[in-house]
Each structure stands twice: as C-alpha cells, then as structure tokens.
Amino acid sequence: GPPTLEELYGLPRVSWPALTLACGGAGLVISVSVFQLVPLMQAAGVAAAAIPIAVRSYLRARGERRLQQQVRCFITDLRLSLAFVRSLGQSLYRLAGDVGSEAPDPRGILFTRLKQYLRTRMMPEEILEHLASDLRSDELRELLERMDAATRGNETYANALQAVSASMWTDECARAEEEIQSAGTRMILPMVGAMMGPLLVMVLL
DSSP states (O other), X not given: OOOOHHHHHOOOOSOHHHHHHHHXXXXXXXXXXXXXXXXXXXXXXXXXXXXXXXXXXXXXXHHHHHHHHHHHHHHHHHHHHHHHXXXXXXXXHHHHOOTTOOSOOTTOHHHHHHHHHHHTTOOHHHHHHHXXXXXXXXXXHHHHHHHHHHHHTTOOHHHHHHHHHHHHHHHHHHHHHHHHHHHHHHHHHHHHHHHHHHHHHHHHO
C-alpha cells in the first residue's frame, strides 16, 4: 500500500491530536495559575495547543525537502548510470544494490520501495510510475512525461533524463535566490517577538 506520512517524511510516530489537546490543556492550567487577575491572559494559555501543530508542520516541510533532494539525486544518478549500461532496467538494479534483502534500506524509503518493485519483475517504466505515486514526486512525474514524449518522438531516455536534470537545476537556482531575498523578512518576526516579550511582562507587572 501507499506509505504513511511518517514513512515518507520521517515524522515521529505519536498521536498529534492527543499531543495538541495535552499542550492546550497544560497551557491553560499554567496561564490560569500565573495570570490569576488577568482573564484575557488566562485564555491565551490555550494557544499552547498550536505548538505541536507548528512542530509537525516544520518537521513535515523538512521531510518533504529531504525526500525531494533524495529523488533529485536518484534522477541524477540514474542519468549517469544510463550513460554506461544503456538499459533503464539495469540502471535501476545498479542503483538499488542488493535487491534480495527485504529489510528497509538505510538510504531511505525511495530505495526500499525501489527494491520492493524490482523483486516483482515489473517493467522499469512501471516501477518509476509506482515510485512517483508513492513518493508524491513531481520530479518523477515529469520524468515519466518526458520519457513518454521521448518514446513517441523517437528520442532516448537519456535525453529525457537530461531535460529533467536541467529543469531541476533551474528550480534549485530559483529556490536559492528566493531564500536569499526572503532571509531578511524571516528575521523580522523573531526580532519583534524578542523585543515585545520583555515589554509585555513589564506592562503586566
């Protein structure tokens, strides 16, 4: 079956709804005991419920980025391997390593699933389709589209892989520029929070 979010992005196997309720309840108890004379601040303790939500969102975003990088490295390695062995199936076997082992691959879910599908003797194109679906990968979907176009246009899979690699490089450059431009904006909120915290405490006291 399809992998869970925990398997895909390496999220901790905890009950996030229960953790959210627990944090909200604990925050409310603490705020009521600390701010006995300020009803508004007492209710604000419930906002602690947002902490697990924020943590899960952060961990998921980090896991998505890590998986995307793994897929992109896989596509790059596949392009290089195909240049030597000239066969998509042999290239997949070469990248997978020991296909006979059913233990989870330490390199991640991509290679665990790749070995699983190679053991079923699927066609290489089918394996890539399953990987694209399992990993929810836009890069693998683009690769499959370009491979299909290459087949209909009497081109090679190597050309399709080269085109996807160029697209990935362009996307990485654009992402790097965006992160550089937004770095200053991301620092504003923590700075404002650091300044407003002590001021709020002084006002309340």
